Amino acid sequence: MSRFVSAGSGDGQPATEQDEAWSKAQQQIEATKQQKAIASQQGGGTSLFETLQANKGVPSLDEDEVDFLESVSSASRTKEAEMKRETLEQLEAFRKQQEEAENAAQQDEGLEAPEATESWSVGSRKRKKGREKEGLGGLKVRRVSTAGKDTVATKASPAVSPSGEKEGSEPAKAPETSAIEAEAGNERVATAEVGLSLVAMSTKQFGNLAPWSEPAWSHGIPSPYYNDSHRKLRDLLRAYVNEHILPYSLEWEAKGEAPRNEALKWAQSGFCFADVPHPYRSQDVLGPAGIPVDELDVFHTLISTDETSRVEGGVMTSLGGASVIGIPPVIHHGTDEQKRKWLPGLATWETSFCLGITEPSGGSDVANIQTTAIKSPDDRFYTVNGWKKWITGAPWATHMTTAVRTGGPGMGGVSVLVIPMDSPGLSWRRIPNSGQNAGGASLVELDEVKVPVENLLGIEGQGFRTIMVNFNRERYIMAVGCNRKARTCLTIAFEYANKRMTFGKPLIANQIIASKFSTLARYIESHWAWLEQIAYAVQQSPKGWQDPDAAGRIALAKVQGGRIQEMANREAQQVLGGAGYQRGGPGAPVEQMSRDLRMMVVGGGSEEIISDLALRQETQLAKRRGWKL
Incomplete structure (x- = not known):
């Protein structure tokens, strides 16, 4: 009972x-x-x-x-x-009847019935793919492996007969196809290929499965941007960071640097310095995730930045130095001799770069830097005098890519020198900042420092442009970092709100709390889509990151990323309460981020300066397109 x-x-x-x-x-x-x-x-x-x-x-x-x-x-x-x-x-x-009817119709027309070729599966159904070969001459079938199953995509290329000869070499043996029919067939195949690729991408989930905790493509949302190479990099880099870096990152941040053996391990992992071309790389270090560097694209950069931005504080700078922003001018504007001299040693820490632009008198106003470089009468060296401030990675750098004034006032007098950090007259000391302690931000003094003229990057007096296009990649990386850090705030707070019981119910059951997450999701997801669009545009540009026309959009994406991270950090701390203010515990990454935040917002150019830059640049582009008031 x-x-x-x-x-x-x-x-x-x-x-x-x-x-x-x-x-x-x-x-x-x-x-x-x-x-x-x-x-x-x-x-x-x-x-x-x-x-x-x-x-x-x-x-x-x-x-x-x-x-x-x-x-x-x-x-x-x-x-x-x-x-x-x-x-x-x-x-x-019914399918058998349909196949018999089609075969009979083809025989009535004097055509050979298609062979009983292998089948391919969609869901639980099986369909004949022999029809793909009928009326679609000039196409070959390729397989795309997806979650342990084979799907079939098609790609335009000369089809080969069983005898090894290309179809069309003997017109009498092949049915004639009109130009219109052939074009229509190619369009159908192209559409099918895109559709099957999107299905393949959407079959595998990745990472944290909570809402908005990963970029949409990692949660199975179809995207045209990513392929197996991107997924391989994402998966292996996530595993490396989870095992070797993330568990120790806050400890290393508190100490002010990562262990040097871990920095060497990171340099030799292949995940960093991916933009160094093959002739100038260490031959002992493969590309990231074993991917050849000449196969890397801007979306690999997007993924690498997103994955490493899961680490808070200045730890990633301590592991890789500031070479990520210090070596691009060498790669894009250095001579062959300079590249062979400085780049191969990156993987062994024989060389490491920082970027010296900001000065005590200002940072974003590059055209008005005060550090001078006077060329000697015999044209053998420059004598450099001045100060550089908040120079990230200076404690571990062997060289500083430095903005100096070699001429008169304004942007036309700016040049770029690579200055050895052990040069007589150069000294530095760390600056105690609020956050990113392991980033090693320092004040660098240059007092009568002699620099060989061979260390000039590019042409004297044209350094302003070198610096500005270098900002494209730096600001984009910071924008991606802001997006991931905002996502981290959302994820930690969301999980906490679901577990935390208040007044007899989960915290997230309160509508005012729940609305915080949907609002953050709107900003984070739309910003990520913008970052993907910019990545695609840079990828398609012949100039790549050096394209000056991309500067305005990248600058605004960086501004928006900083705003979103600020909002996400604030809302996460509101949801976490005391746990978001405490060092250690479930809210520790959010607390650390609250101290790192200013660097993400001001670094790489304050939002006021680069917002104005974006407006002026986009106005110029509009005029070039023919816009008139």
């Missing part, structure tokens, strides 16, 4: 009144409930809470009732299985 104490019943109708067996079962259950309600002698003063407490852990049905319902359910499942089997048999018979 069931010991369930009734707290009242609703007026709902039976779910399947047409089923006689189910109706009888319902009537029997209702009769049993009424008897139990009378037997329970529940007093009129019993509260709903007391009733619910009495019901805890008590089964609502006794064993006889459960057995009866099981028999009804089993009969229903048997009936459904029989209907499904009959339907599949009818469908298979």
Whole structure:
């Protein structure tokens, strides 16, 4: 006999009144409930809470009732299985009839019936792919492996007959196809290829499965931008960071640097310095995830930055130095001799670069830098005097890519020198900042420092442009970092809000709390889509990162990323409460980020300066397109 104490019943109708067996079962259950309600002698003063407490852990049905319902359910499942089997048999018979009709029609037209070729599966159905070869001459079939299953895509190329000869070499043996039909066939195949590629991308989930915790493509949302190479890099880099860096990052941040053996391991992993071309790379270090560097594109940069930005503080700078921003001017503007001299040693830490632009008098106003470089009368060296401030990675750098004034005022007097950090007259000391302690930000003094003229990058007096186009990649990397860090805030706060109980219910059950997450998601996801669009534009540009026309959009993406990270960090701390203010514990990354935040917003150019830059640049581009007031 069931010991369930009734707290009242609703007026709902039976779910399947047409089923006689189910109706009888319902009537029997209702009769049993009424008897139990009378037997329970529940007093009129019993509260709903007391009733619910009495019901805890008590089964609502006794064993006889459960057995009866099981028999009804089993009969229903048997009936459904029989209907499904009959339907599949009818469908298979229909397909055979359709195939026979098509073969007969082809024979009537004097054409050979297609061979019984291998089939490909979509879901649980099988279709013949022999039809792909009919009317689609000049196409070959390739397989795309997806989650352990093979799907088929098609790619335009000369089809080869079983004898090894290309189709079309003997026109008499092949049916003629009009130009219109051939073009239509190619369009259908191109559409099918894109569709199958998108399906392939959407079959595998990755990383944290909580809402918005990963970029959309990692959660199976179809995207045209990513391929197997991108997924390989993402997967292997995520595994490396999770094992070797993330568990220790806050400890290293507190100490002010990562262990040097870990920095060497990171340099030799191949994940960093991916933009160094083959002739100038260490031959002992493969490309990231074993991918040849000449196969890398801008989306590999996007993925690498996103994955490493999961690490808070200045730890990634300590691991790789500031070479990520210090070596691009060498790569793009250095001579062959300079590249061979400085770049191969990056993988062994024989060389490491920082970028020296910002000065005590200002940073974003590059055209007005004060550090001077006077060429000697014999044209053998420059004498450099001045200061550089907040120079990230200076403690571990062997060279500083430095903006100096070799001429008169304004941008036309700016040049770029590579200055050895062990030069006589050069000294530095670390600056105690609020956050990114492991980034090694330093004040560098240059007092009568002699620099060989061979260390000039590019042409004297044209350094301003070298610096500005270098900002494209730096600001884009920072924009991606802001997006990931905002996503980290959302993820930590979302998981906390689902677990944290307040006033008898999860914190996220409060509408005002839930709305914070949907708002953050709108900003983070739309910003990521913008970053993907910029990556595609840079990838398609012949100038790549050096394209000055991309500067405005990249600058605004960096501004927007900083704003989003600020908002996400604030809202996460509001949700976490004290846990978001405490060093250590579940909110530790959010707390660390609150101290790192200013660097992400101001570094690479303050939002006020680069917003103005973007407006001026986009106005110039509009005028070039023919826009007039």
